[in-house]
Amino acid sequence: MIHFISKRLKHSLVLLFMASLVCFTLVVSAPGNVAVLIAELRGAVATPGYVEQVEEEIGLNKPLLMRYVDWLGDAVRGDFGISYRTGQDVSADLANRMLVTGTLIAGSAVIATLISLALGFLGAFWPYRLPDRVSRGLALLGASTPTFFVGALMIYAFSVTFQLLPSFGFDGPKSWILPWLTIAVLPAAVLSRVVRVGLEEAMVSPFVLTAKSKGLGRTAILFREALPNITPIFINALGTQVGLMTATAIIVEPLFAWQGVGDYFLAGVRFRDFMVVQACLLIFLTFFIVVNLIVDLAVLLTDPRIRRQWS
């Protein structure tokens, strides 16, 4: 088990190193002279003298390897440099925004888990009957509706028509509900199919036959025998969906006027603020790697078969 964990940690470190390389090369390979762009973003006329001064300032005239080492060293210590556009510290901006995005993703992960388990169980309890067909239809609808349209519908239903919940802002749990629900729709739809199919497969396995012959009822079998069996699959799929939530956060945060990482990334992309794009990208990639690591460890804890394999 310790062997597995150490191997997995090493794997994650290699991935992190590759992620940092990708982020660095992407910005270095940007077309055009970055120094001229920065000079213009600051509102100055890009005279050759000023451009040289800018190059000196951000260290653009150093060799590539040196720049990479400098940048990586700073990034590891949590210093992502200064935004080209606003001149503010990127790390200071990000610290607050990570809390906002964290709230968004954590809340919708919980909601998606609850909805998908409910829908999946509904389908597994009455397979191929009306509840199953309804849950299947909802899953198709949820997986196909564009997130921004879901958000617009939520605002129209809950803020405009019934005036129950605020349509924008980040103050208090009441304003969190709509963004949470908006993001949760897609993962809930996908995960409900995972639960439904997983339960169906578990219900035909030999251990369920044993449970039946012991005289256990359907409910008891579903919850006590089948549910633990699908936990590892579910955790795996949930991890993928939580990773994908960073992408939907980019759509949902501007829609509800939340100052999160996704919103910051989008602003960086819009104004070609390379330092912001680079920092956000590194944070996203790190997030995927950490989530995957947690998923693998959680699967190890919940699946005795894999644990035995590695001990």
Add this chain to the structure above:
Amino acid sequence: MNMLNPILARLNKMPRAALITIGLFFALGTFAPWLAPQDPSTQNLLEAGLGPSAAHWLGTDHLGRDTFSRLIIAANTSLVSVGSVLGAAMTIGILLGTIAGYHRGWVDDLLMRVVDVGLSVPSLIISLAVIGIVGPGYWTMVLALALAWWPMSGRISRAVAVSIMSKPHIEALRVLGASPWRIYFGHLLPGTIGSVMVYATADAGTAALAVATLSFLGLGIQPPTPEWGQMLVDALPYLESDPRQVLLPGLALTAAVIGFNTLGESIALNRIPKPLTRRMLAIRRAEVASWSKENSDA
């Protein structure tokens, strides 16, 4: 007609509703310039925000443009961009995938590692990063989405190429002394393209969604050209007074995506070989037995 029959037979097995939706999408997209009753970008502020009428079937938006015409033209925009995105992505994916499948060894390992990384990062983040570096614009959008999309076709074409390369006729060609170029261009590439195209149609829904999402964020198709995602974000400030302008493009997009997703699901299901029933096994056994009899006679 004989050539059409197998295609028609296969289409018959697909869900009817999904086929009709996709057919409608393709027809509207192709013939949009002739179908749209009015010019989609003519503004008439005197007729802004009207409800449905004989002159404007689905009303007008906040600038007095005819919504029905804009919805139809948007299908064309969507179809053209999805076509170019998938075309570019498949070109990259098939080329790299077949090279990996032909070469194997370290080329294969390296390319598939890149594909793994590309598949694990959400496509929206990849394409936004590319747009952030290169700067917004129509062709940047196509390039960005193609870069986010090629790993999928790359993985499929690599798998297909590997299976083609292990077939006996390739070995026979090698023995005959065929050059690598002849094997690659004459046999490997044409065989791969066909299978990958089938999967690409299943991907078209997600690609249309990605185009709409980028346009919604203001980084895809730019305002005068109508596009569903961009029409939706345009009408969002007037959600309270005129919700129809938000609902209609959203519903059109959702319908198209549902159609493609259902079709993709049925394509994926048709690919999985079904277990043989006992009766079919008996027939097959009898067939195999008759072969051996023929051989002994000869």
